[in-house]
Amino acid sequence: MQLGVCYYPEHWNPNRWAIDAQQMRSIGLEIVRIAEFSWQKIEPVEGNYQWDWLDTAIETLSAAGLKLILGTPTATPPPWLCQQYPEILPVDALGHTRHYGSRRHYCPNSPAYHQHSQRIVQALAERYGHDSRVIGWQIDNEFGDHDTARCYCQHCTHAYQAWLKTRYGTLETLNEAWGAVFWSQSYTDWAQIRLPNLTVVNPNPSAVLDYYRFASDSVVNYQKLQLDLLRQLAPSHFVTTNLLGSYHDLDYHKLAQGLDFVSWDSYPTGYTETHGHRLYPPGERPQFAFDVGDPYVIGFCHALTYGLLRRPFWIMEQQIGNVNWTDYNTGVRPGTPRLWSWHAAGHGADVVVFFRWRACLFAQEQYHSGVLNHAAEPALGWDEILSLQAEQAELKQFTAQPPTAKVALLLDYENLWAIQLQPHRKEFTYLRHLFVWYCALQALAIPVEIVAHRADFSQFQCVIAPTLHINDDGLAERLQAFAAQGGQVVVGIRSGFKTESNRVTDAPLPGVYRTLLGSKVQAWSSLPPQVQCALESASPAAAGLHIAEPAGQWVESLHSETSQVLLTYASGLYSGKAALTCQAHGSGNAYTFGWYPSVGQARTFLAWLAERHAMPRLVEALPYGVFATQRGAQTLLLNFLDTPQDVEVGGRRHSLAARDVKVV
């Protein structure tokens, strides 16, 4: 594993650069990322490029032994550009122009912005594309952050119309795909099609799903414009971009395509505070040591990021002290950044780049910590990096092999969006549903990959799809083939409901997955909070599977057609009907979950399944607060509590200090 740091030479007096560079090396940092917000510094006046400062910065850092990553600076168009070309500014869903003065103030479909982005990236790549001091490039920065994946400007309106014309060919096809006859909204002219904002009440969900696809494609295309240039002008450098964990306004599977690897920006306390509620049910969140964030949430993001290209990734920004963008911005204690770095490594990170070298003296991120504090004195992170440096041998050995997993969890952004547009039940989100299964797997110490629907399943023993909401014939066939070869498939509620264009299928549910699952959904219901349905075993085949907690939130009444009923509802709307079925295919099985499971229920089921099918668990009995990950044959144990924990692995007892890690 290599360590790096984010650095902004333009923020500091050039006479600090050499000192900073020397200090970075002195604590073992090898990589430095620069320049990703420096457009104005490179080009203060249109066409007038200022390379001196950047040449010097690169030379100074390189001279100290650091390898450089350059960010393209397109996340921050300078004021002069916005003043001269105001048409590049994005528009929000209420129709207000989003102005410059911070960052990400551009529309990804603006022709003028395409032209200027091309110009600045070309200038940079022409100058440094063959520079061996530079090892790679980061395109833009955190695409979509600050709600910028979706723009509602006139450029986007026209681009959306064109995108739809390409997708549907004729208005007749589009009107049919969208069911536009509903509420008399059929179109007779492409120019009539609006972006789906500012309607009196909710717009057509087929139109919105297409708009989400279009908006995501717009960013993917915008990235491709830069990627193509870099491939051409910097052929020996790697190219990546930095993502945002469980962010989902962009189809990360598409965005990752063509990159050498992906990276993400990991801020465990910040991310847990601001995004945790999007993964946990409202009001529920487990407690760990106060300054570590939530290892389920961060582990999920690591796993999701790994699965985008199914190869090791980078942490492009790793929190190294407090952040500045949450409600409490909790202070961090010694030991915690080291724990985070190991945790990242455990899930497949090969490089960890800390954010940032020195706390900034000005502007929006003043309160964000750095390895050095504002006064240039070593802050908490300094010793953390030294700790990691001291255990580099162990780290390198541990990260020599990639993570391994025999269980796949399926993730698909279009399915996610379709559920998001019509959750039908207040707290229902695709990611929460996925996260239930992720947490259950983590709690059982079963390694898991989070992969796309189109992934090759051959390495897995088990594929879990909490919801296959949109019908996909090919996927149904591939899952059946996977089962036939001995795989275990688990499919949950709301499956087979939608067509590709976000209409409801007119086939009985679960649509194209009916043969795979051997069960028909006869009825389904959303339940208010207080209503629950007891479950009971229905067959000797369910021996050992005891789910005492009743089903809630969402229940489906299953009718076994060719499957075996494992559990039935013992009370409630569907009393006596099947709740869990199993369809044999060759040497494998396809299980149908008829209700929205809790983590406890999913865990009980998975433990039963793992035992039945000899699926490996890293640790048999993981104490609360301890997590386990695997790379190659090595298991990493991490303790996220403030109290020591004992863990038995393979018959041997290991003691973990508070917030400590151990490779076993």
Place this chain on the structure above:
Amino acid sequence: MQLGVCYYPEHWNPNRWAIDAQQMRSIGLEIVRIAEFSWQKIEPVEGNYQWDWLDTAIETLSAAGLKLILGTPTATPPPWLCQQYPEILPVDALGHTRHYGSRRHYCPNSPAYHQHSQRIVQALAERYGHDSRVIGWQIDNEFGDHDTARCYCQHCTHAYQAWLKTRYGTLETLNEAWGAVFWSQSYTDWAQIRLPNLTVVNPNPSAVLDYYRFASDSVVNYQKLQLDLLRQLAPSHFVTTNLLGSYHDLDYHKLAQGLDFVSWDSYPTGYTETHGHRLYPPGERPQFAFDVGDPYVIGFCHALTYGLLRRPFWIMEQQIGNVNWTDYNTGVRPGTPRLWSWHAAGHGADVVVFFRWRACLFAQEQYHSGVLNHAAEPALGWDEILSLQAEQAELKQFTAQPPTAKVALLLDYENLWAIQLQPHRKEFTYLRHLFVWYCALQALAIPVEIVAHRADFSQFQCVIAPTLHINDDGLAERLQAFAAQGGQVVVGIRSGFKTESNRVTDAPLPGVYRTLLGSKVQAWSSLPPQVQCALESASPAAAGLHIAEPAGQWVESLHSETSQVLLTYASGLYSGKAALTCQAHGSGNAYTFGWYPSVGQARTFLAWLAERHAMPRLVEALPYGVFATQRGAQTLLLNFLDTPQDVEVGGRRHSLAARDVKVV
């Protein structure tokens, strides 16, 4: 009672129409409503009418034995119309244009929209106005829904100025009526008068009340434009519109005038979930079986709808499974839609039209259930309709007579708006105050009509006016005459406070009601949540009236002028002052309530009053969860719980199964 269903032939392949029609008839449906959102299908290009599909649909449905209701499709102007005449689009209070893409995207004062509405309604009425397969018309759909009663566009500004000119004649009169001298806002030019939005702080409440009146009148006028055409072109058909229960941005008393009858769209689970909090105090709501909604809320809406024209009404859309527009969209169990249909009948519905025939495969209402599910299989509602069909004889007999009531509850939209504009206390609303009295009457099994201020009171024994906020001389006189002839009048707090133009009267309170009530209000106070004032009996005339619960929220200090004091405050701000008085008039009385009552307090008082004046109660001791209504001489008992209940009526014990009904 007749049963019907809503159908959208344009949503389905024409080869399904005959099958659907035959199935409808097979389960006993007699009526079908169509076409209310089909403008684009009828007129896909301006002036180019396509009648074939509609002719065929009508013929197919009629041929199966169904009677047709046609909706005018003006709730959904097609995209081509919005593209060509963007001036028809409404503007919200923040000044944003509300665009097409859903429904109700029109300004009721747009001259262009008047013209096009006239055109499409005329075309429809000319074609089907004398068609005997059609029995009637529904104008538009759910006027005002999605916050569309009030528009803030330029057409509305000009129309408002004209409306004010008609109302006030001169600016001097208007300035005086509004007290515009306050904060220097007197007008010297009609063009200076703005709609009351986007002001720095709250606008003049007289201006806003006039704006609410104007906005309501605008919709009434817009409806009249269609109504006049239909009367002329379809003279033998009935004309109605479908309302929204306790919705109150429109003056339903004015909107109902001229219609043959009114109808409303009853979604008990949905309506309870989204509107219940507008009727109950925050955080308080009684519990019933989880899938029945709230019978107080829905009963209130039925009663309110009945009272608009004081004649039986229709349910134009009756929920038949889950809805799709609330937080939880609770699943519904067998038996519940039947219970709802009987409940509607019990309050005066003569026809119940279920929404909708088959669950829609596309667009905004995909998750809404139908009698058939998406796959065209019978869903829950199928058997419900069969159950009702099986008891048609009993239903017809029960609905042969109209509901009867000896108690009137007064409702007035202008009084409601005046309170809404200046509630003076956070949770104070006119409807909550009214609903307290409604619930108390229901709990006592005392039938009640909710009637307008101008209603003829002669059929009643008792008239309850929770608040006569605006002074109305004629009403004061009519109530006094009613009392003089033996009637009991109950009048509550905040009465006589306002003038017609929403100023405060300069007369002592309760203004013009002072002679009627025989008491003067010496002072009044809003109370914070924790402050309460005990009540105690003040006279032998109050014998039997024990109100142990102290008064809270709002108290008025009454001074008896000619009345008798029944209760006094025993603690708090007005300790020793009168809290409840009784003024005799001839053989009747006028009671003044000095505080905001709880349901329990109102119930105690009404039980005392009913006993004192021999007011009939359908059941002496109604168990919690059981409701009773009356049509003619028949009493309907309904059990909204999941447990059986025993009810004694006239000395005879009746057993009601869970969610069951019984006519006794």
Place this chain on the structure above:
Amino acid sequence: MQLGVCYYPEHWNPNRWAIDAQQMRSIGLEIVRIAEFSWQKIEPVEGNYQWDWLDTAIETLSAAGLKLILGTPTATPPPWLCQQYPEILPVDALGHTRHYGSRRHYCPNSPAYHQHSQRIVQALAERYGHDSRVIGWQIDNEFGDHDTARCYCQHCTHAYQAWLKTRYGTLETLNEAWGAVFWSQSYTDWAQIRLPNLTVVNPNPSAVLDYYRFASDSVVNYQKLQLDLLRQLAPSHFVTTNLLGSYHDLDYHKLAQGLDFVSWDSYPTGYTETHGHRLYPPGERPQFAFDVGDPYVIGFCHALTYGLLRRPFWIMEQQIGNVNWTDYNTGVRPGTPRLWSWHAAGHGADVVVFFRWRACLFAQEQYHSGVLNHAAEPALGWDEILSLQAEQAELKQFTAQPPTAKVALLLDYENLWAIQLQPHRKEFTYLRHLFVWYCALQALAIPVEIVAHRADFSQFQCVIAPTLHINDDGLAERLQAFAAQGGQVVVGIRSGFKTESNRVTDAPLPGVYRTLLGSKVQAWSSLPPQVQCALESASPAAAGLHIAEPAGQWVESLHSETSQVLLTYASGLYSGKAALTCQAHGSGNAYTFGWYPSVGQARTFLAWLAERHAMPRLVEALPYGVFATQRGAQTLLLNFLDTPQDVEVGGRRHSLAARDVKVV
């Protein structure tokens, strides 16, 4: 002390004026404020002044023996003015124009509005500037109320650019001061600088602090335009304006400069209900009698207002019954307005003007009470004023001397804004932090002045600065000099962090206060709610100082350089590090608080400090609910509870009735 009342002759029939005036005098009122919203009445058409009504009103009131204050009517530009000069209207942060129809609908930087304001003030001052019936003027009304201190219109954009040019001279200086290099936002043209609204994410905090300064200066300049005119045309009249207590979008220290005295509008129940949560931690608020408001909150506002010019002030509007602008608008009982008036006197008010004479019959303030009710009958306030009249001798004697205090609490609006822009912790506000110390002092009966940073400290024994956030060399020196002469200085967390331009200092913390405090801040942390750090005594010098409650919210790790450590952290992030230090200077000391104190902790510390340094306390053991203030040698005791309280002062026992006062 003198009593007055607010009166609006234009709201009433002129035949009431003489009656009203006579009644005012009959209950002892001496002063009447008029005309502050009467522009339209004075000038109904541009240039056409109508003086008759105002001449008559002044004559009528004066003839009855009342002295007049005239308000300039610029808070309410009439409709005709807005219609002819729409460019005067302000724009909100979302870019929406804020329209006329209520009040304060003007931009303080509008050239047209400057011109018309000048015109109307000049006309008024020319007519009444030498009129001896008039004693003084109130400029405008409640500057900044309804969020009007900050406007986002084009006039403001240009004025802001000009203001910045004056402040920084060159763009290079500005870019450096703002750290505009961050996110590439350096400016190359003054015209590129936008107001800091509508950015994609939070704007640069240096730009925003400058915008806050600019916006405040804009209002100060606008006031000065009027003040200069009045000084010239009404040289023998006083000039004041009416402020809003703890309102802080304007720099009240600057706004007060040049006025003869300041006044504020005191609505204890209303202000407590709407602003209390800005001073107390969320969810915490002490309880008093239900109708008195919160004496800590109102006392704080009195003290803050007194401190603006460090001289007695007026209550320009004193609540006299219920208000109409809060959630509950609690009714008020006899005795309470008298208590409020004494409370104001106790904190330095010399005149109390009640709002308003008679409850208004129309427009926005109909539900606001007056001395007379709507029907012109005496309301609650009538007898209150008579009570005060009866004790005028005692009141006059008590108010003959100004308040005295030996403790100063420092307040600075720029420091407040800097914290507001980057609180770093959810509930952290500058005012809450200040209020903790204020409450502790009040609970100990230690009189306190709230003074500006630039105040002369010579009269004080102790100066408390909860946060000296922005580095200020001169202040550091003055505090050190104050200590050297025997003063006690207390400085809290987050001090020395910022530069004048709202960057972070690159010096070790606490920046320029390091010598004064003798301690260096080695690290600091915001803490989430559940995390706490125990405190323990570290030195014999801390004898008697026991703080059992642990530190929370925010902790700083202090390193004593020349100071003595009094307390250390006994657990948590900084266990073993210093938490409270004391630096001797000459005969005085400078204490450094390392954590965010609770009221209890501050009280324990202050009691210890007061005992150690013989700082006077008015009462040794103040019962909960009783407050004490001092003017000259007289102590005023006030009981804000509904139960009688006994207080021992100087060895003598005093009994206070419920909601009663006593001078001892």
